[in-house]
Amino acid sequence: MSLAVLKSRALAGMHAPEVTVxxxxxxxxxxxxxxGLPETEVKESKDRVRAALQNARFEFxxxxxxxxxxxAxxxxxxxRFDLPIALGILAASGQMPGDELDKYEFxxxxxxxxxxxxxxxxxxxxYAMHRxxxxxxRQRAFILPRANADEAALVGDATVFPADSLLQVCAHFAAADGDARLSRHRAQAAVARPDYPDFADVKGQSHAKRALEVAAGGGHSILLVGPPGTGKSMLAARFPGILPSMTDDEALxxxxxxxLSGGFSTARWKARPYRAPHHTASGVALVGGGGTPRPGEISLAHRGVLFLDELPEFDRRVLEVLREPLESGQITISRAARQSDFPARFQLVAAMNPCPCGYLGHASGKCRCTPDAVARYQGKISGPLLDRIDLQIQVGALPHDELLKQADGEPSAAIAARVEQAFERQLRRQGKGNHALSTAEIDAHCKPDAQGEQLLRTAMLRLDWSARxxxxxxxxxxTIAxxxxxxxxxQPHVAEAIQYRRALREQ
Structure with a gap:
């Protein structure tokens, strides 16, 4: 036979379309x-395949x-097409039987x-093959490198055969049965509570902890504003540890x-991702891009936490790209030749100082920033972006004598238990977290009592809130309820929610 046909997969954003080799x-x-429109890496496979076949003692x-x-x-x-190309050459030249190749992808x-x-x-x-x-x-099996077997086997009932070398794959097809056949790989990922830092390490800051608990309970975004050293980054690092457990679909x-980025480890299975890019990150690094589009930080934080420290220090144009993903939960990257969609349903946790020197409102009276300087600094965060952040709170500095007297904080496990219960209530009631409610669902599930409604209307008029x-x-x-x-x-639930909505322009 001078013609061999095999199946493989390409990558186009989150999709993996079938490729016939x-x-x-x-x-x-x-x-x-x-x-067939190969990139440079695919064109270079000619030399890799030739050398691999010759060193495996096959005839090229x-x-x-x-x-x-x-x-095309x-x-x-x-x-990734090296293996199917090599097997196709062997099958077409009669050096390997090819009657079972249509049962597999490579x-x-x-x-x-x-x-x-x-x-x-x-x-x-x-996942694409199994679906x-x-x-x-008609389900096919997947033959791929052993180093990828653990992550590939996480897909439900998918049949995965790992191999160490080209010779092992050829022996699998040459042998009718016995030890030469490849063995099916089973998922090895262990589900355990991720080892995040504990909230018990944080002394004081009960108001900030409560706000983070509310944010975790409903999937809300949050902005922490306060002087240096008040524990904003410390609180953010512990936030993933109180989030609800991931479902199998979310983890997948x-x-x-x-x-897609090559950075997944099965040791992190069902662990909420925590991404904290530096404030010098570009817009492409944050949302993704490139000639062949790759996911950015907001997609790598999908179903987890994106922490932006020193928020005003980010480039204004970089911050503005967050507006659409915060609403839609996805990002579309368009280039001249292709378009790719990536999920981006992350929880934003941001932190910033209140002024350029950082000490506005500090008990020490260190701040010497003029009102204009403060306004320019806070103005680096646009109104539309700030409008999309659900909770905006002050993290005050504790006096040294009070800080030393503070007892250890409440452990993350206790907070996580309350968050889990609240989230289960939301799933039973509406099938989703409160952050994802539509306008009609808000009217159905979030309508306050008469006193709460009156309080909310008064706050909206005085603080000049938008409908969003x-x-x-x-x-x-x-979520508080x-x-x-x-x-x-x-009314008490509405009153607490209003306290968490103090825009920087009103401080």
């Missing part, structure tokens, strides 16, 4: 051509070799010695995004 051997002057055909990666209009990148980069090296996006490819098989009623979504701010306060009040175990939203 066709290898044809023809008479004529020896040549090796790869067509001295014929006209044409490899077609279909569909889908860009192909990375070295991906893996080859070293010159024939060893298999790990690839990016193994989890996303396995496509379920829709068609998060792990798939991490897999009004709805966000209602959702925060609903859930933490209290209340069925309805009462």
């Amino acid at each position: 066709e290898v044809h051997l023809a008479n004529g002057l020896p040549s090796f051509t790869i067509v 055909p001295a014929r006209r070799i044409t490899v077609n990666l279909a569909p 209009d889908l860009p192909k990148e990375s070295g 991906a893996g980069e080859l070293s010159l010695s024939g060893e298999l090296r790990p690839i990016r996006g193994a989890l996303a490819m396995t 496509a098989g379920g829709a068609s009623g 979504e998060s792990a798939a995004v991490q897999s 701010a009004y709805h966000r306060v209602l959702k925060v009040a609903r 859930d933490l209290a175990g209340a069925d309805g939203v009462m």
Whole structure:
């Protein structure tokens, strides 16, 4: 047989479309051509495949070799097509049986010695293969490098066969049964509570801790404003430890995004991601991009926490790109040749000083910033972005004598238990967290009592809130009621929610 057909997967954002690898051997002057819109990494596979076949003691055909990666209009990148190309050459030249190739999909980069090296996006490819098989009623197995086996096997009932080398894969197809066949890999990820820093380490700051508990209970974004050394970064680092446990679907979504960047570890399975980019990060680093679009920090924080410390120090244009993802939970990256969608349902935790020197309102009276300087500094955060942050609180500095007298704080486990109960109430009532409620759902589930409604209207008029701010306060009040175990939203819940909504312009 001079033609072999195998299946593999490409990556297009979060999607992994099927790629048909066709290898044809023809008479004529020896040549090796790869067509089908290959990127540079794919074109270079010719040399890797040739060396791998020769070092594995196979004969490299001295014929006209044409490899077609279909569909032709889908860009192909990375070295994941090395393995299917090599197997296609062996099958087309008769050095390996090819009657079972249609039962499998293949991906893996080859070293010159024939060893298999790990690839990016193994989890996303396995998930796409399994979902496509379920829709068609014909499930294939996936053969890929052993280093990717643990993450690929996280996909439900997917059949994953890890291999160490090209020779092992060839032996699998050459042997009818016995020890030469590859063994199916089972998921090895252990589900355990991630080892986050504990809130018990934070002394004082009960107001900030309570606000973070409310934020965790309803999935709300939060801004911490206070002088240096008051514990803003310390509080943010402990925030993931009180978030609700991840469901299997959420964990799979998060792990798939991490897999696209090559940074996923099964030791972090069901652990909320925590991303804290430096304030010098560019817009592309934050939202993603590149010639071949890759996920940015907001997508790598999907189903977890994005912490932006020193918020006004970020470039204004960088901060503005957060506005749409905060509303929609996804980001679309458009380039001249392609467009990619990535999920970005993260919880924003931001921290900043109140003025350029940082000591505005400090008991020491250190601040010498003029009102104009303070206004310019706080004005680096636009009104539209600030309007999308649900809770905005002051983190005050404790006097030294009081700080030394403070007892240890409440442990994260106790706070997490209350948050979990509140979140379960939301799932039973509406099937989602309070932060994701639509306008109609807000009217149905967040309507306060008469006293609460009057208080909220008064606050809206005096503080000149937008309709978005009004709805966000209602959702925060609903979360406060859930933490209290209340069925309805009462005046005390609304009053507490209003306290958490003090815009910087009004301080």
